[in-house]
Amino acid sequence: MPNPAPSTQQLLECVRQATEELKARDVVEIDVIGKSSVTDFMVIASGTSSRHVKSIADEVVKFAKNLGIMPLGVEGEREAEWVLVDLGDVLVHVMLPRVREFYALERLWTVGDQPPSLLDEGDEEDDYAAR
16 A cells, blocks of 8 residues: 655655755745645745755755655756746745845735734725725
8 A cells, every 4th residue: 555645744844854954045935825726835945056056956856755755847957046846735946046036936925914903994994985
């Protein structure tokens, strides 16, 4: 009987270990459940050079395979400025800092994550009345 598929938390731990092993910088995990139809979590990390970016992505693939997961895809390895490793429930983006800053995925995927109580209710009513 085949082993059960690893849980999303096991996948995240696998990615944490792989990125830590190769000293990825500024590793961020973003919960996109309910925001994305293709994945549950995104992990974004930076490498110091194209070679470092590729090495980090390769390490993620190696750790995933050791867990029994074959990545669904790996994109961007040739240029290695931004490498995407698709592990299904977890997408891993490894980027050069300038590329990461330009695309600002953290900002894109966390818009609206602030609790609604931080909105000034009077402003919201004014905005609605102005429509």
